Amino acid sequence: MLGAALAPIRDEVTIATKFGFTPDTFAPNSQLDHIRQVVDASLRNLGTDSIDVLYQHVHDPRVPIEDVVGVMQEFVQAGKVRYLGLSNTDAENIRRAHSVHPISVLQTEYSVFARESEELFPVVDELGIGLVAYSPLARGFLSGAVQPRSAYAADDIRQWLEWWAPEHWDANTAVVGGLTELADEKGISLSQLALAWILAQRDDIVPIPGSRNPRRVAENVAAAEVALSADELARIDVLGRGVRGARATS
Numbered sequence: 001m002l003g004a005a006l007a008p009i010r011d012e013v014t015i016a017t018k019f020g021f022t023p024d025t026f027a028p029n030s031q032l033d034h035i036r037q038v039v040d041a042s043l044r045n046l047g048t049d050s051i052d053v054l055y056q057h058v059h060d061p062r063v064p065i066e067d068v069v070g071v072m073q074e075f076v077q078a079g080k081v082r083y084l085g086l087s088n089t090d091a092e093n094i095r096r097a098h099s100v101h102p103i104s105v106l107q108t109e110y111s112v113f114a115r116e117s118e119e120l121f122p123v124v125d126e127l128g129i130g131l132v133a134y135s136p137l138a139r140g141f142l143s144g145a146v147q148p149r150s151a152y153a154a155d156d157i158r159q160w161l162e163w164w165a166p167e168h169w170d171a172n173t174a175v176v177g178g179l180t181e182l183a184d185e186k187g188i189s190l191s192q193l194a195l196a197w198i199l200a201q202r203d204d205i206v207p208i209p210g211s212r213n214p215r216r217v218a219e220n221v222a223a224a225e226v227a228l229s230a231d232e233l234a235r236i237d238v239l240g241r242g243v244r245g246a247r248a249t250s
């Protein structure tokens with residue numbers, strides 16, 4: 001479906017895709033043959049000669065990162081991949097990967113609710129690696145339409161995420177209340193405030209909010225035009241300190 005949709009506009013879009021887990025179990029899988037099979041299938045399914053950004057989705061402790069990047073590099077040398085990325089990994093693996101072939105981008109969870117990735121800022125700064133912030137709306141907690149766990153399906157990830165745990169619910173909805181007040185004062189949506197905060201943190205960061213709704217996609221894109229003052233950023237930082245519960249690990 002994506003291949004057919006992208007074919008007429010292939011030159012206008014950047015295609016990023018991943019390998020790195022077994023779909024049935026979600027267990028990490030960066031076995032070298034598996035990487036080759038997945039990348040060949042992606043090229044075929046997307047109907048393209050070249051993938052712009054190829055990521056490893058998650059570190060696989062069974063396969064040395066040097067071997068993983070070695071296979072990724074083969075695709076670059078064959079002209080089938082342009083840039084390499086990593087996701088859900090640590091500083092040591094970033095350094096080891098980068099020593100084999102330049103890593104262009106790190107995809108990591110980052111939002112007002114999930115600031116753990118800031119510990120990776122020094123290494124990406126040192127190595128000149130850009131950041132893609134996934135789940136920038138805290139999986140919907142910062143969407144303006146957050147609901148308690150009971151409102152979501154039994155297999156919804158929010159049944160497990162700590163932010164939705166009953167013991168954290170009041171603290172986290174209070175944070176959202178404070179952020180919504182600020183968004184209202186500025187005449188923007190909560191989602192736009194959350195995305196503008198991410199964009200204000202660094203020059204080289206690209207948030208990737210997920211939405212199945214075209215109106216919300218447009219609203220999210222418009223966040224790129226929102227400017228936040230130093231006072232507003234400080235107010236968001238203070239409110240964010242009230243968040244309770246850790247982010248998911250991938």
Ligand SMILES: NC(=O)c1ccc[n+]([C@@H]2O[C@H](COP(=O)([O-])OP(=O)(O)OC[C@H]3O[C@@H](n4cnc5c(N)ncnc54)[C@H](OP(=O)(O)O)[C@@H]3O)[C@@H](O)[C@H]2O)c1
Pocket residue numbers: 057087088107108133134135136137138139140141143144145191192208209210211212213216217219220250
């Ligand atoms: N590398 C990784 O391990 C990893 C892990 C998780 C996610 N990701 C990637 O990160 C991206 C987004 O993550 P995500 O979907 O988990 O979380 P997210 O972007 O933080 O939140 C998505 C939720 O927010 C809602 N939403 C989006 N825009 C909205 C708006 N303007 N107003 C109100 N609600 C809004 C969506 O609902 P509707 O759909 O109903 O609009 C959806 O429930 C995806 O591309 C995903 O593939 C990567």
